[in-house]
Amino acid sequence: xxxxxxxxxxxxxxxxxxxxxxxxxxxxxxxxxxxxxxxxxxxxxxxxxxxxxxxxxxxxxxxxxxxxxxxxxxxxxxxxxxxxxxxxxxxxxxxxxxxxxxxxxxxxxxxxxxxxxxxxxxxxxxxxxxxxxxxxxxxxxxxxxxxxxxxxxxxxxxxxxxxxxxxxxxxxxxxxxxxxxxxxxxxxxxxxxxxxxxxxxxxxxxxxxxxxxxxxxxxxxxxxxxxxxxxxxxxxxxxxxxxxxxxxxxxxxxxxxxxxxxxxxxxxxxxxxxxxxxxxxxxxxxxxxxxxxxxxxxxxxxxxxxxxxxxxxxxxxxxxxxxxxxxxxxxxxxxxxxxxxxxxxxxxxxxxxxxxxx
Amino acid sequence: xxxxxxxxxxxxxxxxxxxxxxxxxxxxxxxxxxxxxxxxxxxxxxxxxxxxxxxxxxxxxxxxxxxxxxxxxxxxxxxxxxxxxxxxxxxxxxxxxxxxxxxxxxxxxxxxxxxxxxxxxxxxxxxxxxxxxxxxxxxxxxxxxxxxxxxxxxxxxxxxxxxxxxxxxxxxxxxxxxxxxxxxxxxxxxxxxxxxxxxxxxxxxxxxxxxxxxxxxxxxxxxxxxxxxxxxxxxxxxxxxxxxxxxxxxxxxxxxxxxxxxxxxxxxxxxxxxxxxxxxxxxxxxxxxxxxxxxxxxxxxxxxxxxxxxxxxxxxxxxxxxxxxxxxxxxxxxxxxxxxxxxxxxxxxxxxxxxxxx
Numbered sequence: 001x002x003x004x005x006x007x008x009x010x011x012x013x014x015x016x017x018x019x020x021x022x023x024x025x026x027x028x029x030x031x032x033x034x035x036x037x038x039x040x041x042x043x044x045x046x047x048x049x050x051x052x053x054x055x056x057x058x059x060x061x062x063x064x065x066x067x068x069x070x071x072x073x074x075x076x077x078x079x080x081x082x083x084x085x086x087x088x089x090x091x092x093x094x095x096x097x098x099x100x101x102x103x104x105x106x107x108x109x110x111x112x113x114x115x116x117x118x119x120x121x122x123x124x125x126x127x128x129x130x131x132x133x134x135x136x137x138x139x140x141x142x143x144x145x146x147x148x149x150x151x152x153x154x155x156x157x158x159x160x161x162x163x164x165x166x167x168x169x170x171x172x173x174x175x176x177x178x179x180x181x182x183x184x185x186x187x188x189x190x191x192x193x194x195x196x197x198x199x200x201x202x203x204x205x206x207x208x209x210x211x212x213x214x215x216x217x218x219x220x221x222x223x224x225x226x227x228x229x230x231x232x233x234x235x236x237x238x239x240x241x242x243x244x245x246x247x248x249x250x251x252x253x254x255x256x257x258x259x260x261x262x263x264x265x266x267x268x269x270x271x272x273x274x275x276x277x278x279x280x281x282x283x284x285x286x287x288x289x290x291x292x293x294x295x296x297x298x299x300x301x302x303x304x305x306x307x308x309x310x311x312x313x314x315x316x317x318x319x320x321x322x323x324x325x326x327x328x329x330x331x332x333x334x335x336x337x338x339x340x341x342x343x344x345x346x347x348x349x350x351x352x353x354x355x356x357x358x
Numbered sequence: 359x360x361x362x363x364x365x366x367x368x369x370x371x372x373x374x375x376x377x378x379x380x381x382x383x384x385x386x387x388x389x390x391x392x393x394x395x396x397x398x399x400x401x402x403x404x405x406x407x408x409x410x411x412x413x414x415x416x417x418x419x420x421x422x423x424x425x426x427x428x429x430x431x432x433x434x435x436x437x438x439x440x441x442x443x444x445x446x447x448x449x450x451x452x453x454x455x456x457x458x459x460x461x462x463x464x465x466x467x468x469x470x471x472x473x474x475x476x477x478x479x480x481x482x483x484x485x486x487x488x489x490x491x492x493x494x495x496x497x498x499x500x501x502x503x504x505x506x507x508x509x510x511x512x513x514x515x516x517x518x519x520x521x522x523x524x525x526x527x528x529x530x531x532x533x534x535x536x537x538x539x540x541x542x543x544x545x546x547x548x549x550x551x552x553x554x555x556x557x558x559x560x561x562x563x564x565x566x567x568x569x570x571x572x573x574x575x576x577x578x579x580x581x582x583x584x585x586x587x588x589x590x591x592x593x594x595x596x597x598x599x600x601x602x603x604x605x606x607x608x609x610x611x612x613x614x615x616x617x618x619x620x621x622x623x624x625x626x627x628x629x630x631x632x633x634x635x636x637x638x639x640x641x642x643x644x645x646x647x648x649x650x651x652x653x654x655x656x657x658x659x660x661x662x663x664x665x666x667x668x669x670x671x672x673x674x675x676x677x678x679x680x681x682x683x684x685x686x687x688x689x690x691x692x693x694x695x696x697x698x699x700x701x702x703x704x705x706x707x708x709x710x711x712x713x714x715x716x
Binding site: 046 | 383401402403404446447448449450451452454455457459461462463464465466482484487489490491492493494503516517534539
């Protein structure tokens with residue numbers, strides 16, 4: 001007990017200067033041998049602590065032991081990457097003992113990654129790995145220097161001798177440019193599919209899409225006038241539309257439709273995941289849209305809209321699909337179970353990566 | 359009011375599925391025209407909310423308006439990057455409206471970046487930018503595949519024609535491999551010093567140092583036997599000791615001393631920042647240490663220990679410095695004001711980058 005206290009004290013000291021109220025080191029979440037999962041939280045003062053997670057229908061209560069450690073164990077669940085958080089009295093927080101955080105601008109949630117016996121397509125496997133590079137570009141459209149992320153595939157040839165197709169991949173509203181890798185594991189999905197020969201080696205560009213005031217118009221300008229030229233002058237890129245794809249989730253799915261269908265000469269593949277389209281901008285672009293379907297169907301080799309049947313946007317997305325069908329635009333819908341989640345995003349991306357650049 | 363509610367509702371919808379208790383969108387922190395800073399937090403239920411920050415001696419109370427928005431305004435402070443958090447009743451949390459989070463495994467804090475009129479050395483300036491690459495290596499020493507970060511300088515020549523010196527830069531205990539860039543802005547500091555001609559173009563490798571059970575012995579093996587060979591086979595590196603440096607903060611500062619002084623043939627520069635050395639491993643290595651000072655002083659071109667006079671380790675670090683002096687090892691201490699903080703880390707790194715590889 002004394003040694004333990006001493007250790008805790010040392011950890012408290014070495015972790016920074018605001019240490020007075022630091023809780024003891026506890027491990028959370030823990031995946032138990034029987035695959036159940038235990039979540040823990042330390043508080044001597046809290047009156048009620050509960051667990052909220054995308055694997056639960058509604059929050060469940062946690063119980064405190066005499067030392068102030070609250071815990072709850074949930075039965076084994078389908079292996080996947082799930083967001084969760086704690087409610088401590090009135091406050092929703094990320095798990096303070098879990099450094100794996102959901103990259104988002106509007107909420108703080110933690111992530112639990114439940115592995116499968118046979119590794120899942122989004123897990124770190126024993127295959128050659130690509131890299132994810134954080135870099136800065138100057139957007140003249142937005143008058144700002146900002147960060148984007150670039151995935152280069154395993155054994156990437158930087159010499160310029162090999163040229164690669166490129167996917168522009170956009171996060172959801174309130175997500176960040178890191179969400180597709182940190183929550184969506186886009187890099188591992190690509191590594192694994194490329195390693196299995198199921199996807200072509202490609203470059204994946206993940207920009208920051210929360211652009212104001214006009215997320216569709218202004219971000220389309222940023223992508224077309226700034227990001228694409230920046231990428232094509234800095235990476236060995238196949239720069240025709242047959243080798244250029246755009247995909248995105250939620251608000252990013254709406255942006256994908258706007259970017260793609262205002263630039264069908266530039267994007268041979270348009271993959272929209274659970275698009276959010278209830279915006280003035282979308283209405284303006286698509287309500288009285290009179291497309292040249294024959295031309296578009298020649299230019300766009302694949303147009304897909306993916307959604308889960310429990311997604312709160314399901315009815316809206318069905319209307320989007322019907323609208324494109326009514327305009328005679330060829331579309332390949334992917335309807336799966338599940339909600340407006342990053343679990344589904346991984347399924348959608350896994351599907352797209354095997355269908356583009358073929 | 360109605361439009362505002364509708365907007366909030368839309369934002370709640372598009373941000374994910376656990377939206378029922380999502381607070382309204384508020385902006386925090388805000389830097390006001392007079393340079394004072396306003397922090398805000400929304401809660402209808404909290405009884406007490408206070409602000410804790412490394413710019414404050416002790417937490418200060420926030421006040422709630424009738425709509426449940428708690429706020430406090432602090433006077434202008436020295437421009438820097440400061441960690442802060444809120445105490446909501448019993449719970450210490452990061453600011454839910456700020457996506458800039460301290461990368462750490464043991465606590466959740468937010469970051470406020472207060473710009474200076476004349477841009478600071480750690481700020482994003484209008485100079486050519488390097489890149490930070492996230493990639494995976496296989497550590498045979500630790501029997502794990504894990505991530506490390508690699509900074510390559512502006513206009514990096516990947517062709518192999520230009521070869522670069524390399525700094526191995528280690529975070530503090532409970533930090534992660536991202537802390538030196540996300541909190542320490544090591545990449546911007548390097549960009550700016552290189553841009554000004556004050557530092558040589560170099561590669562900076564930021565590994566994950568929280569290695570168990572033996573953070574000194576096992577991590578030294580990982581660096582020497584796995585990370586250095588991995589980097590040297592994947593990047594154009596000048597691979598002699600005159601072009602290899604090691605630096606680190608806190609626990610990473612202790613690791614730096616251990617890595618450096620058990621490998622003085624490999625590291626020409628050893629830069630230890632506020633080292634934490636109260637470990638059995640350090641005692642074992644240095645208590646009855648009988649170094650060949652003449653040889654070491656020839657091998658090591660720069661050995662520095664940096665610390666702030668308010669650092670809780672200040673007395674301990676003075677003893678470390680005295681120990682090396684007593685053993686006749688040439689040492690260049692850097693004593694500044696301030697505590698065991700990442701504000702000081704940036705000062706220490708800025709100093710080191712101008713002194714190594716010269």
